[in-house]
Amino acid sequence: MDSDHRGTESEQPVKVDLTVNGQQITADVEDRLLLVHFLRDVADLTATNVGCDTTSCGACTVLLDGESVKSCTVLAAQASGHEVTTVEGLASDGIMHPVQRAFHEQHGLQCGFCTPGMVMAIVSLLKENPHPTEEQVRIGLEGNLCRCTGYHNIVRAALAAAEVSS
Amino acid sequence: MIPSSFTYKRAGSAEEACDLAAEYGEDAKYLAGGHSLLPLMKLRLAAPEVIIDLGGLRDLSYVTDQGSHIAIGALTRHHDVEHSDLLAREVPLLAHAAGQVGDPQIRHRGTIGGSVAHSDPASDLPAVLLALDATLVARGTDGAREIPIGDFFQSLFETALEPGELLTEIRVPKPAGAGWSFQKFTQRAIDWAIVGVAVQGGRVTLVNMGGTPLRAAAVEAALAGGASPADAAAHAAEGTSAASDIRATREYREHLSRVLVSRALTEAASRA
Numbered sequence: 001m002d003s004d005h006r007g008t009e010s011e012q013p014v015k016v017d018l019t020v021n022g023q024q025i026t027a028d029v030e031d032r033l034l035l036v037h038f039l040r041d042v043a044d045l046t047a048t049n050v051g052c053d054t055t056s057c058g059a060c061t062v063l064l065d066g067e068s069v070k071s072c073t074v075l076a077a078q079a080s081g082h083e084v085t086t087v088e089g090l091a092s093d094g095i096m097h098p099v100q101r102a103f104h105e106q107h108g109l110q111c112g113f114c115t116p117g118m119v120m121a122i123v124s125l126l127k128e129n130p131h132p133t134e135e136q137v138r139i140g141l142e143g144n145l146c147r148c149t150g151y152h153n154i155v156r157a158a159l160a161a162a163e164v165s166s
Numbered sequence: 167m168i169p170s171s172f173t174y175k176r177a178g179s180a181e182e183a184c185d186l187a188a189e190y191g192e193d194a195k196y197l198a199g200g201h202s203l204l205p206l207m208k209l210r211l212a213a214p215e216v217i218i219d220l221g222g223l224r225d226l227s228y229v230t231d232q233g234s235h236i237a238i239g240a241l242t243r244h245h246d247v248e249h250s251d252l253l254a255r256e257v258p259l260l261a262h263a264a265g266q267v268g269d270p271q272i273r274h275r276g277t278i279g280g281s282v283a284h285s286d287p288a289s290d291l292p293a294v295l296l297a298l299d300a301t302l303v304a305r306g307t308d309g310a311r312e313i314p315i316g317d318f319f320q321s322l323f324e325t326a327l328e329p330g331e332l333l334t335e336i337r338v339p340k341p342a343g344a345g346w347s348f349q350k351f352t353q354r355a356i357d358w359a360i361v362g363v364a365v366q367g368g369r370v371t372l373v374n375m376g377g378t379p380l381r382a383a384a385v386e387a388a389l390a391g392g393a394s395p396a397d398a399a400a401h402a403a404e405g406t407s408a409a410s411d412i413r414a415t416r417e418y419r420e421h422l423s424r425v426l427v428s429r430a431l432t433e434a435a436s437r438a
Binding site: 061069078 | 172176200217221269
């Protein structure tokens with residue numbers, strides 16, 4: 001992360017210019033590079049996981065201009081000129097985001113693979129609906145799968161974070 | 167999964183998009199939100215050589231009141247259709263159905279125009295717009311033209327759009343207070359509908375009961391003749407050509423269509 005200009009091998013690169021977690025990153029990338037691979041392989045931010053790779057599981061959820069998207073189904077080139085936030089960008093000055101803290105306190109994870117995507121989906125959900133009911137949280141997390149089936153504590157964490165933020 | 171190689175072009179205007187499409191011809195595909203096309207490209211079921219990204223055409227994202235109809239820019243995202251106060255008030259069927267597409271992340275990217283132009287018979291909004299008797303506006307290098315939605319869907323993934331034509335606007339007439347309903351049956355929350363039904367007044371349409379969204383003509387005729395919802399719904403599968411696939415047999419889809427049309431007509435009647 002010491003240079004702000006990084007590249008991947010490509011015969012016909014496309015120039016992208018993204019703000020990721022507040023840092024501007026300019027790179028020449030292959031036209032077909034997906035945002036999730038840009039984040040993991042170019043920006044060296046590996047918290048965002050590739051799960052199903054078919055727009056189903058939500059493990060790759062990040063914020064694009066503040067809204068949750070599945071980064072396996074967005075081209076890096078489409079995100080050029082926009083702001084991306086990954087779970088690495090949530091804490092500030094070493095203090096966890098209320099959603100992260102709620103996951104810790106409510107034990108909202110088991111294996112942890114879905115967690116970054118769940119956290120980002122909930123951050124987006126609470127931004128749109130700061131005081132959701134339990135049902136609204138469950139429907140709002142339709143796009144995120146937990147293969148440990150640890151949904152109860154994830155929902156509790158979302159509700160606890162809403163409580164803290166209110 | 168990674169798409170096969172292509173050249174990425176970003177259009178700055180609808181005019182530039184049409185010019186790029188004319189330049190690259192059948193090798194090129196428009197990309198709106200990308201939530202239909204990119205998954206197909208990752209599976210290598212589609213392999214366009216040139217992608218024309220429409221994401222920069224912010225001026226094609228709008229919902230406006232035009233008196234007799236609501237005009238919706240083709241690049242308007244499902245999320246924005248779902249949360250439009252104007253649509254909630256004037257065309258609640260469309261606002262509600264947009265909120266049933268995929269999941270929140272998909273609705274943050276997918277667009278109404280992309281869904282219509284992609285013409286997947288399992289998608290929700292094509293059938294909903296058919297129930298609403300929408301008119302589509304397309305732009306080519308020779309100018310713009312209007313296409314009635316009844317003429318738009320031609321077969322699986324095939325529409326009346328000419329090569330290079332760009333869908334720019336969807337015009338939805340304001341329904342005159344008639345009841346509405348949208349019913350969708352899925353195995354899992356974010357799946358495509360196994361079968362779906364849209365009702366607006368006397369128009370009844372079906373999701374995933376053939377190669378295109380379909381009007382349930384026999385149901386509409388029965389309703390016009392004064393049949394009860396239950397009696398009309400018995401005709402739901404007439405004239406359909408549902409496929410059998412991993413999710414459901416044709417017979418099961420036909421059964422579901424009757425059940426869902428009955429529920430939809432009952433709900434619509436309660437709102438009329």
